[in-house]
Amino acid sequence: MSLDGVIEDIRDEARTRADEIRSEAEAEAEEIIADARSDAEQIREEREREVENRIEQEREQRLSSAHLEAKQMRLASRREVLERARERVEAMLADLDEETREELTRALLDATVGEFDDDADVAVYGRADDEELLKSILEDYEGYSFAGEYECLGGVVVESADSRIRINNTFDSVLEDVWQDNLQGISDRLFAEQ
Incomplete structure (x- = not known):
């Protein structure tokens, strides 16, 4: 090759x-x-x-x-x-009309009576516009006297002379209690789902 x-x-x-x-x-x-x-x-x-x-x-x-x-x-x-x-x-x-206001105020005041001794001096405070009404009502309660104004819608704040006991029975406090207790029901009724 x-x-x-x-x-x-x-x-x-x-x-x-x-x-x-x-x-x-x-x-x-x-x-x-x-x-x-x-x-x-x-x-x-x-x-x-x-x-x-x-x-x-x-x-x-x-x-x-x-x-x-x-x-x-x-x-x-x-x-x-x-x-x-x-x-x-x-x-x-x-x-509120005067009759209803007086009726409710008396009921709220009556609810406080059992909290104080019979011979105690008790100061009662209330709405400025209710001064005359309160003075008139307090004539029926021995030892109770109008002590001055309390800013509220009505009702009473009752206090012993020594300030050991103070009860707030105003329309405002009652409304607050009722409102809080029934808020869910109120809401349900106002906003019921269709």
Whole structure:
């Protein structure tokens, strides 16, 4: 075999080997590209899920915030309605006719009598506009005297001379007790769900 034949064999072998390397490289490149495409698709799908989750979370947060805000507005409105209802009751108490005012004042004063000794000196305070009424009523109670004004809607504050016992039996205090005891029922009636 001549030198030219050997050179040609080496070249053929080199070409064959180069073709094999090229084919392997192309196959490896295609595999790398396929893996990259697969990875890219997984990353894209993962990102889409993350974005969808974020969107859903934000939607839930906004919806929750809107519900909370609506509830707060409803509660504020209810509070306002209840305050107006109470103000109307207070106005009605302030404007009672004289007969009813006297009857209620006597009942509130009578409720305090058992708390004091029979011979005790007892000071009675009341609404400025009720001074004459109170003085008239107190003529029927021995040891009781009008002691001055007390800012209230009506009724009495009764105190022993030594200030050991003080009873607040004003319209205001009775209203507060009744209001607190019945607030839930009042609210239910005012805001009954249809």
